[in-house]
Amino acid sequence: MINRIGRTLALSATAHVPHTDVAQKAKDFTTDQEVRWCPGCGDYVILATIRSFLPELGLKRENMMFVSGIGCSSRFPYYLDTYGVHSIHGRAPAIATGLAVTRPDLSVWVVTGDGDALSIGGNHLIHALRRNVNLTILLFNNRIYGLTKGQYSPTSEVGKVTKSTPLGSVDHPFNTLSLALGAEATFAARALDSDRKGLTEVLRAAAAHRGTSFVEIFQDCPIFNDGSFDVLRKEGAEQRLIPLTHGEPIVFGNAGEYCVVRAGFGLKVVETANVDRNEIVVHDAHTDDPDYAYALSRLSDQDLTHTVTGVLRSVVRDTYDDAVRRQNDLARERDPVDEGSLQRLLTGHDTWTV
Structure with a gap:
């Protein structure tokens, strides 16, 4: 759907991706490769959840592309029976952007980790979010x-003792959702690996969103x-999860004893019994106000006293790849060329004879 100024509105993420008439199951997305992660790794349950979810989309598997960088999570393309690229450290969003722009018939996914995406890949991540490329990033x-x-x-938390920080880390960690929203992400969400129901709901919303979905x-x-x-x-998690x-x-x-209310320009957690019902914030993931979603992300802290889950923001904005394709179409209309003529390209306007 195009409005009067040529912007794409309300299209689904897979509007141009071929669908299949054949019912799919999780086993259809399972390869013959041995899954090799450490015993107990959370990646196993994430892989199982994604395999179970993908049939819902009803897309042809040859039109699905999973791009990963480097890290444990980046083994995902081996274990999904779709097309995939195990790419370069931190550069998965850049490669995925090229695919999304040139192949609107693909459903493009990025699988990355906190080290891959937020260290060497930080620049690529924020620019994919800023541009609003039509792809889904799973971090x-x-x-x-x-x-x-x-x-x-x-x-990693401040004070974290690791092999590279034997006396404890002195770095202040990223609030990942705050980073994404600060980069103007049109979709931002969080889930737990062990919460298959919650993760599936988030994946469903992310897959439907046209633009960069960050999970x-x-x-x-x-x-x-x-x-x-x-x-x-474990026990007591209900007091921490929002x-x-x-x-x-x-x-x-456990019994709805805590809630979120407005506090100045931000939000805070209070006891429900101490406020009027109409003071409790009603969640609006579709508001155009980016400050609201950012304030939600700030409720989460590094010691996990409070942790927001679900979809924080999901808004419509023109996508980078749609805009690039429209621009290319306009250029062709203004200067029609024989696209099959390599000779014209080589001896066109910018060549001369010496």
Whole structure:
């Protein structure tokens, strides 16, 4: 759908991707490759969840592309029976951008980790988000470098003792969702690897969004950072997790004893019994106000006392790849060329004879 100034509105992410009439199952997305992660790694359950979810999309597998960088998570293309690229450290968003621009018939996904995406790949990540390229980025955050055997990462907590920080890290970690929203992400969400229902709901929303969908997945590394998210899985987790549902009041706890209210220009957590019901914030993931989603992300802290999950933001904005293709079409209309003529390209306007 194009409005009067030529901008794409309300198209689904897969509007131009061929669908299949054949019912698919998780086994259709399973390759013959042996899955090789450490026993207990959170990647196993994420892989199983994604394999179970992909049939919902009903897309032809040959029109799905998974691009990864370097890291434990980046083995994903080997284990999904779609097309895939195991690419360069930190550069997966750049390669995925090229695919999304040149091949609108592809559903393009990026699988990356906190070290891959937020260290060497930080620049590529923020520019993909800023441009709003039509792709889905899954960032597995285990707060450690797992593949290279346990160095601290850009999301490790202050004081984290690792092989590279034997006296404890002095770096202040990224709030990953705040980073994404600061880069003008049109879709930002978070899920836990162990919460298959919540992760599937987030994946469903991300896959439907046209533009860059950014999904952070908290993922356990049992070898080098075991139990880093246990407080969000075990007894008492309900007091820490702040699940978001569009159109619903933000209330959490075993019996809804905590809620989120406005506090100046931001948000804060208070006891529900101490406020009027109409003071409780009703979650609006589709608001054009970027400050609201950013304030939600700031409720999450590095010690996991409060952790927001679900979709923080999902708004419509023109995508980079749609805009590039429209620009190319306009250029061809203004100066029609025989696209098959390599000779014209070589001896065109910018050549001369000596």
